[in-house]
Amino acid sequence: MKILYFAWLRQRIGVGAEDLNKPACVTTVGELVAYLIEDKSKAYATAFREMEAIRVAVNQEYVSFDRQIENGDEIAFFPPVTGG
Amino acid sequence: MIKVQEQDFDVGGELAAMADGKTDIGAVVSFTGLVRDGGGSIRKMTLEHYPAMTEKRLAELEAAARKRWPLDEVLIIHRHGELSPGDRIVLVATASAHRQAAFEACNYLIDWLKTEAPFWKLEETQLGETWVDAHDGDAAAAARWK
Numbered sequence: 295m296k297i298l299y300f301a302w303l304r305q306r307i308g309v310g311a312e313d314l315n316k317p318a319c320v321t322t323v324g325e326l327v328a329y330l331i332e333d334k335s336k337a338y339a340t341a342f343r344e345m346e347a348i349r350v351a352v353n354q355e356y357v358s359f360d361r362q363i364e365n366g367d368e369i370a371f372f373p374p375v376t377g378g
Numbered sequence: 379m380i381k382v383q384e385q386d387f388d389v390g391g392e393l394a395a396m397a398d399g400k401t402d403i404g405a406v407v408s409f410t411g412l413v414r415d416g417g418g419s420i421r422k423m424t425l426e427h428y429p430a431m432t433e434k435r436l437a438e439l440e441a442a443a444r445k446r447w448p449l450d451e452v453l454i455i456h457r458h459g460e461l462s463p464g465d466r467i468v469l470v471a472t473a474s475a476h477r478q479a480a481f482e483a484c485n486y487l488i489d490w491l492k493t494e495a496p497f498w499k500l501e502e503t504q505l506g507e508t509w510v511d512a513h514d515g516d517a518a519a520a521a522r523w524k
Contacts, residue, residue, distance in 0.1 A: 300428055373509065
C-alpha cells in the first residue's frame with residue numbers, strides 16, 4: 295500500500311510518501327498507525343501524538359480510523375484542511 | 379468546471395466566459411478568496427495540496443451543488459504553490475437563471491470547499507513558518523447546509 299503524509303505530518307515524518315507491504319497484524323487504519331508508531335526509524339510517534347488533529351483518507355475518500363484497509367490502498371494522513 | 383493551478387487567474391475574464399454565448403443565464407455570482415495579512419507580518423504563504431483528492435472532492439462538491447440548485451455553470455479555480463499577501467487564492471462562481479440559486483450555491487461551495495478540499499496553508503513570517511489552524515467557524519458554516 296501507499297502511505298501519504300501532508301503539511302506538518304509530512305515535515306515531522308520527513309517523507310511525503312512511502313510504500314509498505316501490509317503487515318498481517320494490520321487490518322484497519324488505526325492498526326496501521328499503531329504499527330507505524332512502533333517503527334522508530336522515523337518520527338512516527340511524534341507525528342501521530344496529536345491523533346485528534348489528524349484526518350485520514352483511503353483512496354481519496356475521508357474515512358474513520360476503524361476503516362478496513364487492503365494492500366493496494368492509498369492511505370493519506372493530514373491535519374484538518376485550510377484551503378479557500 | 380474545476381481548475382487547480384499554480385498560476386493566477388483573471389476574475390473578469392473567467393466570469394465573462396461563463397455566460398459567453400448563452401442567453402438563458404440571468405445571474406452570475408462569484409467569491410474570490412485572497413491571501414490576507416491582518417497583522418502585516420506575512421512574507422509569503424505556501425499552499426500544499428493532495429492533487430488526486432483535491433480534484434475528486436471538488437468535482438463531488440460541484441455535482442452536489444448542481445443536484446441541489448438549477449445551475450447552468452459552476453467554476454472553481456484554486457491555486458497552490460507560493461503566494462504573497464493580496465494574491466488571489468480561490469474563485470468560486472455559479473451561473474443560474476435567477477440570482478437566489480446562484481447566491482446560495484456559491485455560498486454552499488465555498489463553505490464546503492474550506493472544510494473538505496485537501497489544501498494546507500503554510501505562512502512565513504519573520505519568526506519562521508507556521509501551519510495555519512483550521513477554524514471551528516468554517517465547520518459550523520458548512521454544517522448549516524446539511
